[in-house]
Amino acid sequence: MKSNNQSPKFAGPNHRGNNRQKAKNFKKSIIQLLLHLKPYWILIGIALIFACAGTIFSILGPKILSKITTEIILGLSPNASINFVKITTIGIWLIILYCASALFSFTQNFIMAKVTAKTSKSLREEISKKINRLPLKYFDSQSYGDILSRVTNDVDTIGQTLSQSLSQMITSITTLIGIVVMMFTISWQLTLVALISVPLSMFLVMIFVKISQKYFIRQQNTLGEMNGHIEETYSAHNVIKVFNGENKAEQEFDKINNELYTNGYKSQFYSGLMMPMMNFVGNISYVVICIIGGSMALTDITFIASIVAFIQYIRQFNQPIQQVASIAGTLQTTAAASERVFEFLNEEEQPDESYKTKTIKNFKGKVEFKNVCFGYSPDKEIIHNFSETAFPGQKVAIVGPTGAGKTTMVNLLMRFYEITSGDILIDGVSIKDMNRNYVRSLFGMVLQDTWLFEGTIRENIAYGKQNATDEEIVEACKASNIDHFIKTQPNSYNMILDEEANLSQGQKQLITIARAMVENAPMLILDEATSSVDTRTEELIQEAMDKLIKGRTSFVIAHRLSTIKNADLILVMKDGNVIETGTHEELLAKKGFYADLYNSQFTKKHAEIDELN
Amino acid sequence: MLTLLKYLRIRDWVVITFILGFVVLQVMLDLELPDYMGGIVTLIQEQSSVNEILIQGLKMLGIVAGSVTSTIIVTYLAARVACGFSKRVRRAFFNKVNSFSMEEMEKFSTASLITRTTNDITQVQQTLTMFLRMALSAPTMAIGAILKIVGKSGTLSWITALAIVLLLIVLITIFSFVSPKFKKMQKLTDKINGVTRENLTGIKVVRAYNAEKLQEEKFEDVNQNLTATDLFINRMFSIMFPSMQLIMNGLSLAIIWVGGYLISNGSLDLANLTIFTQYAMQVLISFLLLSMLFIIIPRGVVSGNRIYEVLKTQNKIINGTKTKPELKGALEFKNVSFKYPDSDDYVLKNISFSVNQGETVAFIGSTGSGKSTLINLVPRFYDVSEGEVIIDGTNVKEYDIKSLYEKLGYVPQKSFLFRGTVEENIKYGNENATDEEVINALKTAQALNFVEKLENGLNYEISQGGKNVSGGQRQRLCIARAIVRKPEIFIFDDSFSALDYKTDRALRKALKKETRKSTCLIVAQRIGTIMDADKIIVLDKGEMVGMGTHKELMQNCKIYQEIAYSQLSKEELL
Secondary structure (H helix, E strand, O other), X not given: OHHHHOOHHHOOOOOOOHHHOOXXXXXXXXXHHHHHOHHHHHHHHHHHHHHHHHHHHHHHHHHHHHHHHHHHHHHHOOXXXXXXXXXXXXXXXXXXXXXXXXXXXXHHHHHHHHHHHHHHHHHHHHHHHHHHHOOXXXXXXXXXXXXXXXXXXXXXXXXHHHHHHHHHHHHHHHHHHHHHHHHHHHOHHHHHHHHHHHHHHHHHHHHHHHHHHHHHHHHHHHHHHHHHHHHHHHHOHHHHXXXXXXXHHHHHXXXXXXXXXXXXXXXHHHHHHHHHHHHHHHHHHHHHHHHHHHHHHOXXXXXXXXXXXXXXXXXXXXXXXXXXXHHHHHHHHHXXXXXXXXXXXXXXXXXXXXXOOOOOOOOOOOEEEEEEEXXXXXXXXXXXXXXXXXXXXXXXXXXXXXXXXXXXXXXXXXXXXXXXXXXXXXXXXXXXXXXXXXXXXXXXXXXXXXXXXXEEHHHHHHXXXXXXXXXXXXXXXXXXXXXXXXXXXXXXXXXXXXXXXXXXXXXXXXXXXXXXXXXOOOEEEEXXXXXXXXXXXXXXXXXXXXXXXXXXXEEEEOOEHHHHHOOOEEEEEEOOEEEEEEOHHHHHHHOOHHHHHHHHHHHHHHHHHXXXX | OHHHHHHOOHHHHHHHHHHHHHHHHHHHHHHHHHHHHHHHHHHHHOOOOHHHHHHXXXXXXXXXXXXXXXXXXXXXXXHHHHHHHHHHHHHHXXXXXXXXXXXXXXXHOHHXXXXXXXXXHHHHHHHHHHHHHHXXXXXXXXXXXXXXXXXXXXXXXXXXXXHHHHHHHHHHHHHHHHHHXXXXXXXXXXXXXXXXXXXXXXXXXXXXXXXXXXXHXXXXXXXXXXXXXXXXXXXXXXXXXHHXXXXXXXXXXXXXXXXXXXXXXXXOOHHHHHHHHHHHHHHHHHHHHHHHHHHHHHXXXXXXXXXXXXXXXXXXXXXXXXXXXXXXXXXXXXXXXXXXXXXXXXXXXXXXXXXXXXXXXXXXOOOOOOXXXXXXXXXXXXXXXXXXXXXXXXXXXXXXXXXXHHOEEEEOOOOOXXXXXXXXXXXXXXXXXXXXXXXXXHHHOOOHHHHHHOXXXXXXXXXXXXXXXXXXXXXXXXXXXXXXXXXXXXXXEOOOOOOOHHHHHHHHHHHHHHOOOOEEEEEOOOHHHHOOOOEEEEEEOOEEEEEEOHHHHXXXXXHXXXXXXXXXXXXXXX
């Protein structure tokens, strides 16, 4: 159930009918999980011993109980009376036995609960930390939904196996063996009769699992289809309305709904039959035992007690068979889950850099690119041998058409990605020689993708400097033209930003600017606002950014002419590579790509305005 | 919640009666078994023949067969009734949502409506199945078994009653502790998802600000909480199962032990003792099942209420009756104000203007100025709070909604395409459009060029949400879809934003030709898009601060000038 409660937006591949995945390498995954459990091996061992003990004790119960019945029967024969002293002794032993059994299984459960909780917690924690240690490259190819489902679904599956299936497996097997042994001690003839029912039960279980599985998969598929249709209809609600498309949507819905109905009741029917059929087999052996045992008792009346005990065992017999069958399936899923979790945990991390302690003394802000080569994949280099220098306080504009790779420069500067060869030096120190956290602390960053986290506005703004004072925060917000907006909101700076908070794209961007201001890093990386922001807000953003830039070496991903014209250095990018560099004037004089770009835009615009007027 | 039961038809109720009948039959048959077993014990004591035992055994087999047949019938019928029920509820739910206005959609949120349509209805269906199969069988079994033993021995009955009370106390205590934790668990799972998602979506920012530690601490917080809750639940369960086992074992021991004394003083015979042990177990088990029911039902009720909450929602938009087939396209806003029901502030204040057939009106203003809201009042996504919106002389509220929509060609802000071919998507605007009309619409929307380049052209399959065409292409297809409708009034809700300048211009030029008779309402960000409109309305914080042509506004409207200058001096590079 849990997996379905994720918001549809983040539906990972695990979203639909996820319960029957198979591990690619069953053995390896299980071994990995077992190795991870190493600190708990002793505890788990104790728990399993307790589980065995508890089960054995509870299996002994009926047999011992039958001794009381035997005593009673013996007492009923003529000239005898019931030996209550003996019964009391047996009874007391039984009480001890029952209590011990309960205590054992309680302790076992208790230990396993602890082990499960601790393991799940550490797995989740490791995944969470792992996320922050993986190179950004990893996330290029991975969907968020997928990682999310590892944190929740997969860890849950592992947890469930640990808390239930593991001990269940032991108890089931112990019970099965124990019962067979006990039955043999009572009567080998009856036991043989009872054992005939085992393959029959197995066979039935298999058949019903197979049939219901077929319909279950169909049901899941139809459900997926239905989800798709509903999602489409609900999110296109307006369009459907205005185009009077409700009927059509409803017809389609009815079609899927009918299919869902058919597959649904069939899968429910067949899976619902499993229990009654098992019971049926159980009941048949019950009756057969009664008949045969009864016939045998005709010659030995004390045998009645044995039959009663035997019947209790027979009644318990089917349950472990069923459990073992279902545990086999659970183990498969667990293997798949643990495979996914460990696959993630074993991904190659960014190299450890804690030994790099080099810092820049006397910070000036000179950034040098020296023969930089880079490609997102090793076989496809996109930046070839790029060299350029930004001097302290300069503004470097990065321009180029959409998809030209303007963010690549950001990725390299921030060491989100590592350059293939060459070097980037800040005040003469290679960024490779500095700790990556230190490099990042040198830059303030405002991206177009305005990421804010769930928390108060204040917390969001103080993100880069957690000990920022209220004055600093308010000051930054004033400079970012967002103070007024925040103050008009309920709870002002303490307003919680979450999915319900209705902030426009522009307001979000202003907050991210304020965040960068509070951080007060010596250099800046800025991504200008785009078309999703209206012109007046755009102006506010521009103004705030201009304030931010003052006196700092800054790299600006530019969308507007005004930004470019007054930049100290322009990097023109195309198809991933930097193809021209220089100032606005220099570049125009070159009459290259930039000049083309600039002129065509300019003249077209004028022509158009003339035409419209 | 109970009102949902009206989705069971009379036929279903008949079937349910049958189900209940078979359930009772099955339970009664099952309850016969120990009696026969007792019969065998008596036969043994009387030293009867093997034959008699065999006959008794065959009777038992008959009972077992009868019981399993009933169970199969019950399972089948219950599955059909429950699935049929959920099918009808789902259908009603879906149709209800389709009838919602934007206000109601926003109230529930799309994501929540989707989970309600699927998860919650499935939950209710499962509850109903369980209920049908267990609600009657458990009590029947309990009552039947009690009836069987109650005459046999008073003392033993009291012992059984004591065991039941003990069992119930244990169950109730544990569940009163655990069930609130279950809810908490669900919330914490959502939260842990949220924190992880946040870290993932903001991974660059997290790293840029060296805030990995902070994120990990946040995660740790929730993780700690989740683990504690999980541990608590599991510990409660580790108490539950052994204690249940203990009670059951204790009961059978007590019965036999005490039974020994009862037999020795002659108030009980051996056969009855064996029977009693088994029936007493049945009673305990049926109480266990009953308590399970009390766990399952509340969950179903929660889901049921979530469904009912939607179904009972009164539609805000009430359909009118007037139909006006003739096309004109005159539109008038008379002192229109609008505010959301729960808020004090007006989104739009006292807006009045009128448009003649064939005119183009554009709306401009900053984010939050109310442009989109204004335009949404025409198709009644919302209804005005005060004032009137009049089309062709009739208030929009008086129109039959279908005939109102036939007049409109709407292009949404968020371009939405359906799964299906390009052609199907265009024909969504007008099912009867000829091939020529489709091609024409594509041409006008400047979409023909790229459609022809697509694999299979018009038969190119659009994926869900139109993710396999670019934003600009999506937008043009949406425009073509509206054009093929040949509507009286076009509504463009910021529908040119993803187009580059050149396409934008060509499109408007072509559109102008095509829509000479149609009225156009355009919301836009770019001055260039709207400067040739017959009338431009400038909005600021919900109020109309200017109305006129581009030239007029350039002279007399300060806000318009500001917008215009900011754009003219900041031409976009690309």
